[in-house]
Amino acid sequence: MYSPWDDDHSGQNTQHQEAEWTKLSNDFTNAGYREGITAGKESALQEGFDTGYADVGAPIGRELGILRGMATVTLNLLDGQSKMLQNVPEDKDKLLAEARDISTQLSRIRFSDIMPPDLEAEAHAREHLQIQGEELDVHHDVQNKKDIETLEDRLENLNREEDSQFQGLRPTAESTKELRERLYTVIKRLGLGATFV
Amino acid sequence: MAGEFDLESLVHVEQTFYDTGFKDGFAHGRIHGLIEGRALGREKGFEMWEELGFYEGFAKTWRSMLLGSPQRQGSERIAQHINHLLELISKFPRTNPSSTSVTGDAGEELDISKLQRQIRSRYKVLCSCIGVRPRLQAISEGAGTNEEVDEIDQSGMDIDANITAGGSSIPVWKIDKATGRRSAVTNQDLNY
Numbered sequence: 001m002y003s004p005w006d007d008d009h010s011g012q013n014t015q016h017q018e019a020e021w022t023k024l025s026n027d028f029t030n031a032g033y034r035e036g037i038t039a040g041k042e043s044a045l046q047e048g049f050d051t052g053y054a055d056v057g058a059p060i061g062r063e064l065g066i067l068r069g070m071a072t073v074t075l076n077l078l079d080g081q082s083k084m085l086q087n088v089p090e091d092k093d094k095l096l097a098e099a100r101d102i103s104t105q106l107s108r109i110r111f112s113d114i115m116p117p118d119l120e121a122e123a124h125a126r127e128h129l130q131i132q133g134e135e136l137d138v139h140h141d142v143q144n145k146k147d148i149e150t151l152e153d154r155l156e157n158l159n160r161e162e163d164s165q166f167q168g169l170r171p172t173a174e175s176t177k178e179l180r181e182r183l184y185t186v187i188k189r190l191g192l193g194a195t196f197v
Numbered sequence: 198m199a200g201e202f203d204l205e206s207l208v209h210v211e212q213t214f215y216d217t218g219f220k221d222g223f224a225h226g227r228i229h230g231l232i233e234g235r236a237l238g239r240e241k242g243f244e245m246w247e248e249l250g251f252y253e254g255f256a257k258t259w260r261s262m263l264l265g266s267p268q269r270q271g272s273e274r275i276a277q278h279i280n281h282l283l284e285l286i287s288k289f290p291r292t293n294p295s296s297t298s299v300t301g302d303a304g305e306e307l308d309i310s311k312l313q314r315q316i317r318s319r320y321k322v323l324c325s326c327i328g329v330r331p332r333l334q335a336i337s338e339g340a341g342t343n344e345e346v347d348e349i350d351q352s353g354m355d356i357d358a359n360i361t362a363g364g365s366s367i368p369v370w371k372i373d374k375a376t377g378r379r380s381a382v383t384n385q386d387l388n389y
Contacts, residue, residue, distance in 0.1 A: 048234020057242020065250020
């Protein structure tokens, strides 16, 4: 077959030519790959964003937000900040303590505690780790938030040294469920239906 | 003649290599774009709806409270505020409108940040009616409170007009808007 590279027909330079050819191939393939990855990434960011927003972020955020809103009102009603409560229950102080605890625990929950793992992302990260020993890149904003949370954890643990029972324990999706049940119980005691949300 | 042919063929072969690389890179880039976009969208969706959910839970609990004591003084006014707030929240999209706007009604564009401002000030008005301190988030993020409250009070029942009127500003939040930096997508940031 005629090859444009083959103008020296002596065959002595074949090795050299082959190396040149490989280099040419690699250079252009790599350049294409680099630009392709950028273009591919940009083409998919919005789609990923919309999925993450609608399928995970918004519903989980709403659920936790509603609980926090409800907990705040029960606290408002019980601690007398608003004088709206008509039939004050006889064990008001006990209920108040319970509402405080629920409210505090709800406020401790972070999104990272309760969000489901992105399995596809984890699988892809493992692939990278196996092939190149690299870690997957994380977006600045997400990484910043992670760093801040790590710092918060350390501070919290410093403050908690005496009472090491909770050290390092993060809430889970299961604790959210428990807190919801406890909150509903308090709300029912206040004469409010818990099924209105 | 032969020289020209060589050159053309060379260009072609370079393009083929480039295209092959580009195609593979594009596929890989898409995976990364989806992953990174999902992570961002999750955070943003959580952030926005945690706040809105809070107002929703707050308003509905108070509404349930009022239903138990309808004769209370001022409760009618409070109930009105609650209904307004809940109505506004129900208009807030649970999906990013950018994905639906293609098929959706082109005439009805949502001004997200305006709606969010309205919800926040409506919530603060409700708080002062009830006599409780508003959540810190709503105070710190709503600058120029009085002005906004005025705006809301004037609009009154005419909330629909306000929401649909916003054609000038961007109706959806795009990725680069959400993060504030487009430079995130560069070769240097990518591992492959």
